[in-house]
Amino acid sequence: MTNAVPAIDIAPFLSGEPTGKASVAEDVARAAETIGFVVLTGHGIPHALLETVFQKGFEFFDQPDQDKAKWHPAGPAKQRGYHGVATRGLSATLGKHAPKDLRESLFLGPLDDHAAKFAHIPEAATAYAPNLIPNVPSGFDTALIELYRAFETLSSNLLRIFAVAARMPEDHFSPLIKRHFSIMSAHHYPALSKPPLPGQLRTGAHTDYGAMTILAMTEAKGGLEVQRGDTWVPVHPPQGALVVNLGDMMQRWTNDRWVSTMHRVATPEDLNDAMSRRMSVGYFMHPDYDAKIECLPSCRSDGALYPPITAGAHIRAKIEASHKG
Numbered sequence: 274m275t276n277a278v279p280a281i282d283i284a285p286f287l288s289g290e291p292t293g294k295a296s297v298a299e300d301v302a303r304a305a306e307t308i309g310f311v312v313l314t315g316h317g318i319p320h321a322l323l324e325t326v327f328q329k330g331f332e333f334f335d336q337p338d339q340d341k342a343k344w345h346p347a348g349p350a351k352q353r354g355y356h357g358v359a360t361r362g363l364s365a366t367l368g369k370h371a372p373k374d375l376r377e378s379l380f381l382g383p384l385d386d387h388a389a390k391f392a393h394i395p396e397a398a399t400a401y402a403p404n405l406i407p408n409v410p411s412g413f414d415t416a417l418i419e420l421y422r423a424f425e426t427l428s429s430n431l432l433r434i435f436a437v438a439a440r441m442p443e444d445h446f447s448p449l450i451k452r453h454f455s456i457m458s459a460h461h462y463p464a465l466s467k468p469p470l471p472g473q474l475r476t477g478a479h480t481d482y483g484a485m486t487i488l489a490m491t492e493a494k495g496g497l498e499v500q501r502g503d504t505w506v507p508v509h510p511p512q513g514a515l516v517v518n519l520g521d522m523m524q525r526w527t528n529d530r531w532v533s534t535m536h537r538v539a540t541p542e543d544l545n546d547a548m549s550r551r552m553s554v555g556y557f558m559h560p561d562y563d564a565k566i567e568c569l570p571s572c573r574s575d576g577a578l579y580p581p582i583t584a585g586a587h588i589r590a591k592i593e594a595s596h597k598g
Contacts (some may be wrong), residue, residue, distance in 0.1 A: 447490030
């Protein structure tokens with residue numbers, strides 16, 4: 274256990290050995306039903322790649338604002354390119370009014386061009402919009418693309434584990450992610466230069482919309498916290514480990530048997546703590562835009578709590594609900 278979040282080594286599942294696969298699936302099912310978060314080891318993503326992205330990411334975010342702003346998207350595709358500090362607020366996704374989050378971000382969408390496949394669905398255009406990937410500092414774009422691909426592979430493996438954990442065929446989710454619209458985001462949390470506004474956090478309390486989130490992070494004060502009852506529990510993964518949490522879509526797939534848990538990124542208490550600067554890189558797994566999200570047969574029991582919906586419509590409904598808030 275790592276601060277109430279279970280640590281799971283998935284290498285025995287990936288090796289293909291039946292006993293190891295069953296053991297990992299049981300551990301994942303238990304975590305999914307109780308907290309919806311795990312600290313992940315044995316994932317196969319090289320530590321050196323993560324360190325390169327963090328190093329070059331800090332260099333990118335250290336540039337003057339006007340240079341970073343060159344990578345800000347134009348038009349309706351909001352989850353692409355650079356977004357400045359305190360320009361977005363995740364508490365709004367739950368209908369809460371709070372100051373904007375104390376972070377700046379860089380977003381990547383799918384690397385493969387599936388826009389033509391979904392041209393008949395106008396709402397899908399932003400999900401498959403072109404990327405804006407910075408090439409400064411040198412090699413940053415290459416490292417970001419390599420990490421996106423690594424997360425892409427890991428998310429596919431995790432969905433195999435989730436399928437077995439949910440007592441479904443291992444390949445159940447595989448046909449649903451061939452043209453996914455997953456988002457990778459690098460979030461920079463600078464050391465505070467002035468006191469935060471009342472209620473202002475590095476990232477406001479929220480749940481994630483998609484199937485799952487895979488998160489790599491640097492260690493510093495003012496980090497990830499998971500809600501457990503009335504308490505916020507800090508999560509400190511060991512070096513090289515990742516954090517994985519379930520999203521609202523997976524909770525819907527499993528008929529609320531698995532949980533999409535509230536989490537946030539805290540604001541450091543010491544205004545003068547220069548060491549509180551940190552960065553995280555998250556991969557938000559969204560299946561194909563037209564993938565059907567409906568109750569898994571193994572979770573149906575006395576009936577489904579939610580009607581079937583497509584992945585695209587699910588995400589769109591969540592976004593529209595947050596705007597109403």
